[in-house]
Amino acid sequence: MRTRAxxxxxxxxxxxxxxxxxxxxxxxxxxxxxxLVLTQVLLWAVLSLAWNVLSGYSGYFSFGHxxxxxxxxxxxxxxxxxxxxxxxISIPLCSVVGGxxxxxxxxxxxxxxxxxxxxxxxxYPLATLCVFQWLGYQELTLPMxxxxxxxxxxxxxxxxxxxxxxxxxxxxxxxxxxxxxSRFGMSLLAIKQNEPxxxxxxIDTWRWKMLALMLSGAIAAVAGGLxxxxxxxxxxxxxxxxxxxxxxxxxxxxxxxxxxxxxxxxAMVLVPLAEGLNAELGDxxxxxxxxxxxxxxxxxILCAPEGVYxxxxxxxxxxxxxxxxxxxxxxxxPSNIAPLPRPPPARGGNLLVLRDIGISFGGLRALDGxxxxxxxxxxxxxxGPNGAGKTTLFNIINGFLSPDRGAITFSxxxxxxxxxxxxxxxxxxxxxxxxxxxxxxxxxENVIVGAFAGEPDDASARRxxxxxxxxxxxxxxxxxxxxxxxxxxxxxxxxARALASHPRLLLLDETLAGLSHDDLGGILAVIRQLHxxxxxxxxxxxxxxxxxxxxxxxxxxxxxxLIAEGRPEDVVRDDSVIEAYLGRKWVDRVASPAK
Amino acid sequence: MTSKITRRSVTxxxxxxxxxxPGLGIVSGRAQTKAVKMAMIAPLSGPxxxxxxxxRQGAEMAIDEINQKGxxxxxxxxxxxxxxxxxxxxxxxxxxxxQRLLSDQPDLIGGFGSWLSSFTLAVTEVTxxxxxxxxxxxxxxxxxxxxxxxxxxxxxxxDWQAAETLPTALKLAEAATGKRxxxxxxxxxxxxxxxxxxxxxxEGGGLxxxxxxxxxxxxxxxxxxxxxxxxxxxxxxxxxxxxxxxSAMPDCKLVLEKLDEFKLTKGKLPLVGNGAVRxxxxxxxxxxxxx
Numbered sequence: 075m076r077t078r079a080x081x082x083x084x085x086x087x088x089x090x091x092x093x094x095x096x097x098x099x100x101x102x103x104x105x106x107x108x109x110l111v112l113t114q115v116l117l118w119a120v121l122s123l124a125w126n127v128l129s130g131y132s133g134y135f136s137f138g139h140x141x142x143x144x145x146x147x148x149x150x151x152x153x154x155x156x157x158x159x160x161x162x163i164s165i166p167l168c169s170v171v172g173g174x175x176x177x178x179x180x181x182x183x184x185x186x187x188x189x190x191x192x193x194x195x196x197x198y199p200l201a202t203l204c205v206f207q208w209l210g211y212q213e214l215t216l217p218m219x220x221x222x223x224x225x226x227x228x229x230x231x232x233x234x235x236x237x238x239x240x241x242x243x244x245x246x247x248x249x250x251x252x253x254x255x256s257r258f259g260m261s262l263l264a265i266k267q268n269e270p271x272x273x274x275x276x277i278d279t280w281r282w283k284m285l286a287l288m289l290s291g292a293i294a295a296v297a298g299g300l301x302x303x304x305x306x307x308x309x310x311x312x313x314x315x316x317x318x319x320x321x322x323x324x325x326x327x328x329x330x331x332x333x334x335x336x337x338x339x340x341a342m343v344l345v346p347l348a349e350g351l352n353a354e355l356g357d358x359x360x361x362x363x364x365x366x367x368x369x370x371x372x373x374x375i376l377c378a379p380e381g382v383y384x385x386x387x388x389x390x391x392x393x394x395x396x397x398x399x400x401x402x403x404x405x406x407x408p409s410n411i412a413p414l415p416r417p418p419p420a421r422g423g424n425l426l427v428l429r430d431i432g433i434s435f436g437g438l439r440a441l442d443g444x445x446x447x448x449x450x451x452x453x454x455x456x457x458g459p460n461g462a463g464k465t466t467l468f469n470i471i472n473g474f475l476s477p478d479r480g481a482i483t484f485s486x487x488x489x490x491x492x493x494x495x496x497x498x499x500x501x502x503x504x505x506x507x508x509x510x511x512x513x514x515x516x517x518x519e520n521v522i523v524g525a526f527a528g529e530p531d532d533a534s535a536r537r538x539x540x541x542x543x544x545x546x547x548x549x550x551x552x553x554x555x556x557x558x559x560x561x562x563x564x565x566x567x568x569x570a571r572a573l574a575s576h577p578r579l580l581l582l583d584e585t586l587a588g589l590s591h592d593d594l595g596g597i598l599a600v601i602r603q604l605h606x607x608x609x610x611x612x613x614x615x616x617x618x619x620x621x622x623x624x625x626x627x628x629x630x631x632x633x634x635x636l637i638a639e640g641r642p643e644d645v646v647r648d649d650s651v652i653e654a655y656l657g658r659k660w661v662d663r664v665a666s667p668a669k
Numbered sequence: 670m671t672s673k674i675t676r677r678s679v680t681x682x683x684x685x686x687x688x689x690x691p692g693l694g695i696v697s698g699r700a701q702t703k704a705v706k707m708a709m710i711a712p713l714s715g716p717x718x719x720x721x722x723x724x725r726q727g728a729e730m731a732i733d734e735i736n737q738k739g740x741x742x743x744x745x746x747x748x749x750x751x752x753x754x755x756x757x758x759x760x761x762x763x764x765x766x767x768q769r770l771l772s773d774q775p776d777l778i779g780g781f782g783s784w785l786s787s788f789t790l791a792v793t794e795v796t797x798x799x800x801x802x803x804x805x806x807x808x809x810x811x812x813x814x815x816x817x818x819x820x821x822x823x824x825x826x827x828d829w830q831a832a833e834t835l836p837t838a839l840k841l842a843e844a845a846t847g848k849r850x851x852x853x854x855x856x857x858x859x860x861x862x863x864x865x866x867x868x869x870x871x872e873g874g875g876l877x878x879x880x881x882x883x884x885x886x887x888x889x890x891x892x893x894x895x896x897x898x899x900x901x902x903x904x905x906x907x908x909x910x911x912x913x914x915x916s917a918m919p920d921c922k923l924v925l926e927k928l929d930e931f932k933l934t935k936g937k938l939p940l941v942g943n944g945a946v947r948x949x950x951x952x953x954x955x956x957x958x959x960x
Binding site: 105106107108110111114204207210212213215217218230305306307309311312315317349352353356360361363364 | 713714715718721722754755757759760761762764765766768769771772773786787790791794797798809811815816817859860861864865868890
């Protein structure tokens, strides 16, 4: 998320860019041919930006943006042919068509991830292509309107097309900027880096992904509509073909994925390059233009794997070190920090109730008939040997898994089978056995993502995140990139992320694992402080000594069954617990210590 | 109908035809001995490159011939000059090529191309606005249905072809086999020209009028990777004759080779085709089989 000053600077940059293009079009370029190519550059940049909104930020790569582009083009062409609809109306209408197509495509396709998603997306334009061929729309031409050319966007002056395409590009840039600067973009970035963590932190990943695809589809369709007006001829191969999808992808990869200017840079360089090669070499050495274009792309990708934009940014950063992300000075913090709302005082009631929870993975009974009651304000520990089912129990509570049987109620409301983000919004925060950080975001941004669940507006989410960081003692590291933290800091950051969503119950999964003795003390102090402030905590742990000192109630799991529970000092003397941990032999030794 | 007219003679004819177009009258007065520039936009790269090369060869031969004979007599011996643009493999490239040629060469007197009717449609959107006379042998109906004033189609349109071809084809088939055909097989690709041809046959009542029953009706999307399923259907349905409508040479060749492999050539199954069937390469290579 950018600061206000930064996003203002970006707005000025967009304005400067628009003025430069207008100057180029009206003062420099004389021939209609160059105007045509410039218009194409701008339109392809819009398509690539649309692709970037989905794929650049959320990491869900789409090989199928031609579907939206083509639907836009056909909306304009068919509208004009059959309903005499002017593009002035049908192009805005394309955004509705594209958005709806995004929803229809996203609904089944977001069940897939990674390469599977990318490959499934590939199918949509290819299938649509066949549909339009079957419908008999092999060649559509936009009828020439000699009597009212302006009404139908048929300008004699090619510069007017440049102006239209530029307007569209500026709009796409502003939308992208808005996405980047809002919780929309932050949520997508969180999804890109660690989707389960984002879901557990209260981000409704499904909703944001769908919104991103619909927005992306709408922008791409509008650009496709204008493309039809520019080209005047629409064929399925030209608008649904692989080349269109590839173009969207290549331009963004070349310029810089996940950046505002990357797709624009890609289009400004590659589109004229391809067209220039076509023009200069096409009739001399037919086919060579494709080879040169391919080689140019390979060379750039080798030299700047993340794209030109990021490469240049890194270069500038190295030569102007003062512009790097700076840690937020600790002294500046307190004035911003709102006090973290404390959970309501303990009513003594039962906050979390599990009844007869069971789940099997194939033949393995991971959990079998677990009953657990956690009272409001309790500090409960779950222990058990490896494979006892502790983390599975957490995954069931926070919604990653659905139990085969049993019911969970939280604060007297059933939460069985809710999605993790919904569970989080009800007031259950969690951390993970292996820290799931958004490693390329700053510590503060990591925690802000967690704060979205409880805060309707972005500014208060930021304040809440700062407050949560203050509470775990990590304020000094707020500006650091999460990838560079120590294990202790990562654990604290994850704790702060969970805290930022105003939980009433914290699920801590082996928060103490892998820490040195000194670090352990620090984290224990934080947990105890949270408990003293009224937070209910359920903690999984191996480290028995630490646990005995910390919690006031133990639940022991072994082979998916609950074998003992009660006060820590009683539980550690329980025969079945000793057997589970150490074996039969030790039970005998405890029974007759004299031997 | 494997026409005797080769692409070469057609293009040569086109180049000559340009002289007769109305736009020229204006130019001739001041042209004197200045070269007369004629544009050709055709696919020189991509899947239709072969057709583009042939167009170009034809045009160059025709121009050489005219120039060697002393140029254009009525213009004081002015020489012809060919300006070539590559239409590439999609309509965007085709339109760009047209816009570029028009911007770079303000003194063009006319042009021709661009084989595939989609490309021709895109190119003529530019040339029509520049009021440049354009000749084409693309035969999609859309080309002349737009109300354009500067486009001249030398081939009969698809509707017309479909309407006129069948009686002739029937006569040919009758002559070859000795009896009037009752059934027909159609194999075509789904590019624009064969589709509008096929539309006239099926929906326009062309088949009904000729009293033909389609026993095989196969439409494929180019490029064809294997013609076996198509030809297998032909073999089992045994139509009295086969109509082959393909726009790209490789597809056409695949079908012909497969027909040969299935022993359906050499007079066993009369074959009537247009489009790519007329290309010299096919005619030279496959004459023994088709005959």
